[in-house]
Amino acid sequence: MEKLVIRGGVPLSGRVRVSGAKNAVLPIIAATLLTQDTCRLEGVPRLTDVKNIVDLISHMGAETGWEEETLTVTAHRLHKLEAPYECVSRMRASFLIMGPLLARFGQARVCLPGGCNIGTRPIDLHLKGFSCLGAQITRDSGYIEARVKNGLKGTRIYLDFPSVGATENIMMAAVLADGLTRIENAAEEPEIVDLANFLNAMGGRVSGAGTKVVSIEGVSALKGANHVVIPDRVEAGTYMVAAAITGGDIYIDNVITEHLKPVIAKLEETGAKILNGGQGLRVIGPERIEPVNVMTLPYPGFPTDMQAQITSLLTRANGTSIITETVFENRFMHAEELARMGADICVDGRTAIVKGVPGLCGAKVQATDLRGGAALIIAGLAATGETEIRFVHHIDRGYESIERKLSSLGADIKRI
Numbered sequence: 001m002e003k004l005v006i007r008g009g010v011p012l013s014g015r016v017r018v019s020g021a022k023n024a025v026l027p028i029i030a031a032t033l034l035t036q037d038t039c040r041l042e043g044v045p046r047l048t049d050v051k052n053i054v055d056l057i058s059h060m061g062a063e064t065g066w067e068e069e070t071l072t073v074t075a076h077r078l079h080k081l082e083a084p085y086e087c088v089s090r091m092r093a094s095f096l097i098m099g100p101l102l103a104r105f106g107q108a109r110v111c112l113p114g115g116c117n118i119g120t121r122p123i124d125l126h127l128k129g130f131s132c133l134g135a136q137i138t139r140d141s142g143y144i145e146a147r148v149k150n151g152l153k154g155t156r157i158y159l160d161f162p163s164v165g166a167t168e169n170i171m172m173a174a175v176l177a178d179g180l181t182r183i184e185n186a187a188e189e190p191e192i193v194d195l196a197n198f199l200n201a202m203g204g205r206v207s208g209a210g211t212k213v214v215s216i217e218g219v220s221a222l223k224g225a226n227h228v229v230i231p232d233r234v235e236a237g238t239y240m241v242a243a244a245i246t247g248g249d250i251y252i253d254n255v256i257t258e259h260l261k262p263v264i265a266k267l268e269e270t271g272a273k274i275l276n277g278g279q280g281l282r283v284i285g286p287e288r289i290e291p292v293n294v295m296t297l298p299y300p301g302f303p304t305d306m307q308a309q310i311t312s313l314l315t316r317a318n319g320t321s322i323i324t325e326t327v328f329e330n331r332f333m334h335a336e337e338l339a340r341m342g343a344d345i346c347v348d349g350r351t352a353i354v355k356g357v358p359g360l361c362g363a364k365v366q367a368t369d370l371r372g373g374a375a376l377i378i379a380g381l382a383a384t385g386e387t388e389i390r391f392v393h394h395i396d397r398g399y400e401s402i403e404r405k406l407s408s409l410g411a412d413i414k415r416i
């Protein structure tokens with residue numbers, strides 16, 4: 001089993017380049033199933049989650065090819081319209097193939113995603129969207145099957161919560177439906193905008209992405225398209241926090257500053273300096289980390305995917321911070337692991353009270369989920385002595401070459 005071993009205490013310095021966004025590329029790869037033509041995606045990160053979805057569509061019959069950061073997909077003929085248990089249990093985002101398959105082939109069968117370590121994560125809003133569009137939904141032997149006889153019909157769909165995945169799945173189903181679909185209370189994340197741009201490059205008619213109402217005027221067919229994936233705002237945010245906790249000074253290349261507004265605002269409150277320049281950001285860590293209160297919210301609020309990392313930073317603050325998680329109900333598993341490193345965190349339901357301590361000490365810890373794993377790396381970079389992180393596979397789901405990138409910033413980190 002692989003481990004990451006970190007010897008902390010080195011202020012990060014230098015330059016690091018952010019990869020393409022995992023959460024943008026997963027739905028975009030699913031969207032390539034909407035056409036029989038070839039799609040060419042650039043800036044695709046080599047992550048386990050990406051490999052998993054590529055394996056899934058290949059298993060269904062799509063032809064895929066990699067050349068460095070470019071992925072080509074041709075879903076000319078598909079012989080299986082199904083995501084089996086092995087795929088969905090590895091990665092919930094496999095559920096995103098349902099919208100495209102239903103739109104193009106009128107049917108799809110996807111294993112029901114089970115429980116997840118960051119919360120229950122239901123799929124009711126995805127299914128509500130498909131049935132509003134006219135699909136019949138049935139469940140058997142742990143699978144969800146959706147079918148439509150004479151094509152999907154555009155309609156108005158109100159989401160009770162602005163779910164990212166449901167907005168994306170419904171957009172991909174509605175793009176080939178007959179007539180106009182309006183998704184109300186849609187998620188506004190930048191990854192939704194990237195998906196809409198890709199669908200429009202394929203010949204779709206999607207407008208309003210990035211606002212609370214997304215309108216989709218159905219078209220009869222889509223063609224192949226080329227697309228460059230947006231930079232990963234969570235990866236960028238993770239390096240920003242790593243620079244802040246080590247009192248470093250780094251330049252992060254390939255970022256869209258606008259996407260990082262809430263993270264920049266909170267880091268500035270802690271005393272970090274963030275300077276805009278060129279295609280990136282310079283981050284200078286604070287001399288003294290000030291405590292801040294953080295509440296996670298759908299975009300443009302503070303991202304839940306940055307909550308664990310900022311928690312690590314606040315363990316070293318000069319006072320007490322309160323962190324409230326409103327998006328997922330069980331997303332503080334990293335708190336216990338951070339406590340093994342000397343952090344003082346008290347979790348009560350969706351709130352964590354973090355009392356800053358003068359220092360963290362290296363320990364043997366385990367990554368409990370993707371972002372929780374990133375939080376342990378951040379803590380390890382600031383701790384005295386050696387930190388050994390097990391269950392690195394969680395981290396590899398969402399960070400490309402993390403030990404190489406951090407080493408290039410001067411960190412003492414090895415994979416063994």
Ligand code: UD1
Nearest residue numbers: 023093121122123124125126161163164165166305327328
């Ligand atoms: C996506 C991101 C994930 C991020 C999350 C929130 C991808 C591949 N993953 O996940 O990294 O943490 O957005 O920003 O893009 N919900 C329902 N019913 C549904 C769907 C969701 O109640 O049908 C609830 C969930 O339980 C959760 C909340 O909505 O509490 C947010 O989930 P959602 O926005 O759907 O997250 P994902 O798309 O799964």
